[in-house]
Amino acid sequence: MNLPITIPSPSGYRGRFAPSPSGPLHFGSLIAALGSFLQAKSQQGKWLVRIDDIDPPREQAGAASLILSSLEAFGLHxxxxxxxxxxxxxxxxxxxxxxxxxxxxxxxxxxxxQIMAKGGVYDGTCKSKTYVSSPHALRLNNKHPVPHFYDQLRGNITIAHEFAAEDFIIHRKDGLYAYQLAVVVDDIEQGITEVVRGADLIEPTVRQLTLYQLFNAPTPSYIYLPLASQKVGFKLSKQNHAPALNNQQPLLELVKALQFFNLMVPKEFIALAHTNYSAPSKLKNDINDLLNWAIGQWSLDTLPKDKEIVV
Structure with a gap:
């Protein structure tokens, strides 16, 4: 049986935003969405949206629709x-x-x-077993770990060997697919050339690169954006009950996000962000103007390299 993955040959830049529908978008989500959007558009590339809904116990009914509505309200098409x-x-x-x-x-x-009792890193206990009970997970026999990669924002990244070399799970005991497998298969088939996402996903990247290597597929480049946090070590997230984006004030939220990226937003846009719009078409045009300005100003050289920024 040949590898059942279609490996395309993309002719240009292809980026993506892939949220899990565990709740509505918040400011931290906007940072990831906007950063990936601006990077793609600054490269005259395609920007795709994928809903990573492979973990039903963590998902919230209707969240996928809310996410897409928010992206449209913020002009991120x-x-x-x-x-x-x-x-x-x-x-x-x-x-x-x-x-x-x-x-x-x-x-x-x-x-x-059992794994935590042995230090928290799986040691290959089941690799030599002749029998395992059900239910059980499926682990990758990680013969060729990838301990390092290049982040376009921070340079060379090296991950602890015990993590990179661990036989990680690709299919869970509960019958669900692990994120590592699904995200790699989908990014390959969608022809993603660069992954722009939050710095909380730096460490798992080496596991995904191990799968790229196993599938003999070209790897994307990576950009890890700073996390927006309420306080150090407490990132804005759905699990931490971060407030949902205000779809009624998208311009104001966009200005804040662009300032997070160290972009000097013109005063006229800051003033418009506090306007009470009566005409939806005027708001839409102003959002498009702001995004077009941001695309022209976008540069990795000016982005903050912090892994976390308190907002």
């Missing part, structure tokens, strides 16, 4: 049809079958408690 991971299980099934045929995965029934 995607260039191709939205992809939903929940509709791609057949693809992940085929890849999992291929991995089994390659002898690249093995079953594991170790619990989180």
């Amino acid at each position: 995607w260039d191709e049809s939205v992809v939903y991971q929940s509709q791609r299980h057949h693809q992940y099934d085929e890849v999992l079958t291929w991995l089994k045929q390659q002898g690249a995965i093995y079953p594991c029934d170790c619990t989180r408690k």
Whole structure:
């Protein structure tokens, strides 16, 4: 069986924003969405949106629609049809079958408690077992770990060997696909050339690169944006109950996000951000004007290199 992944040859820049529908977008989400959008548009590229809905226990009913509505309200329009991971299980099934045929995965029934008791890093206990109970997870036999990569914003990144070399889970005990597998398969098939996302995802990148290597697929470049935090170590997130974006004041939120990126927003846009709009068409035009200005000003050289910024 050949690798059941279509590996395209993209002719230009292709970026994406891939939120999980665990709640509405918040300011931290806007940073990731806007940063990926501006990077794509500054490269005259395509910007795609994918809903990473492969973890139903964490998802909130109606959140996917709310996310797309917010993006539209903020003038962040995607260039191709939205992809939903929940509709791609057949693809992940085929890849999992291929991995089994390659002898690249093995079953594991170790619990989180057992792993934590041994220091928190899985030590390959089940690799030599002749029998594992059900339910069980499936782990990648990580023979060729990738411990480092290049971040376009920060330079060379090296991750601890024990993390990079761990046999990580690609299919969970509860029958759900792990993020690492799904995101790599989808980014490959969508021809993503550069991944722009929050700095909280720096460490797992080496696991995704291990899969790219296994699939013999070209790897994207990476840009890790600073996280917006309420206080140090407390990033804005749905889990931390960050307030939802105000879709009624998109210009004001966009100005704040652009200032987060060290962009000197012109005074006229700051003044407009505090305007009570009566005509939706005028607001839409002003948002487009601000975004077009930001695309022209966007440069990695001026972006903050902090991993976290308190807002």
